[in-house]
Amino acid sequence: MKEPIETFKALSDETRLRIMRLLVVSGKALCCCELTDSLEEPQYNISRHLKILKHAGLIDEQKEGRWVYSYAVPPANQFLKYLCEAVKSLDEEQLARDEQNLQARLQVRVNGKCTLGILKAHLIGVKEASNE
Amino acid sequence: MKEPIETFKALSDETRLRIMRLLVVSGKALCCCELTDSLEEPQYNISRHLKILKHAGLIDEQKEGRWVYSYAVPPANQFLKYLCEAVKSLDEEQLARDEQNLQARLQVRVNGKCTLGILKAHLIGVKEASNE
């Protein structure tokens, strides 16, 4: 009974749901800085939420030098398959924006790999007042 | 974005997930005391969790005299349909026990309606040490 609860909990946070959505719909393995730039959330939050998603068994990761690529684990049972479909079926503006940001961000990959780190400098350390 | 999050949150609690499961798989409208006897959780908790599920739009209710019958709302979109299927697909011992308790409890309905209140007296007010 713990497992499904933990899965629902993992998806109960907006940042985590946004991350899952990008991983699931893109089908790609994305590094922390790409997710940071796409969601426009502080890097340390992305990192923390990735850890929670991983602990819940929804994602896994693969290290490549300084970069850690996270990807959605292929659903191991019906329950996870349905949740995955549920995430895909969401139609929210925020998610569409994230996906656009990701598309743009993926353009700067070199040979299919991230080489740049976080481009939106204000997301690295401190959260600034947004003057946009 | 608030809505899917609230839905996931609603399903992130064990008691609520158990309630939803009973409502979804039985397809019936169940009153608070039937759920209390089935889940063997204090009545006031069942009541509170029903309120949360209702607020999340997953269930609705229908009053009949002193009884309040809650039922799973037919999923209004793909997202909810998938979640509903996910809940149905769960295979947990606890859920099986709940369903057995419910079947037994439904036997005592008269003309398809509950007439008895809570049968397991210790679930009414105070939570006692279980000597079973």
Add this chain to the structure above:
DNA sequence: TTCTTATATGCGCAACTATGCAACTATTAT
């Protein structure tokens, strides 16, 4: 070795959550 950089994490805090208890409302029965 030293610097840079991608990612991770300890700390403190404010907000939220589930719970037990007790008291309450609302509806039916006597």
Add this chain to the structure above:
DNA sequence: ATAATAGTTGCATAGTTGCGCATATAAGAA
């Protein structure tokens, strides 16, 4: 009207969660 009963809710509390900040780790670059 009074009692009984199905369900609700306010309060206090213990536990959890997400966040900002600062700093740490780890791996490549100079």
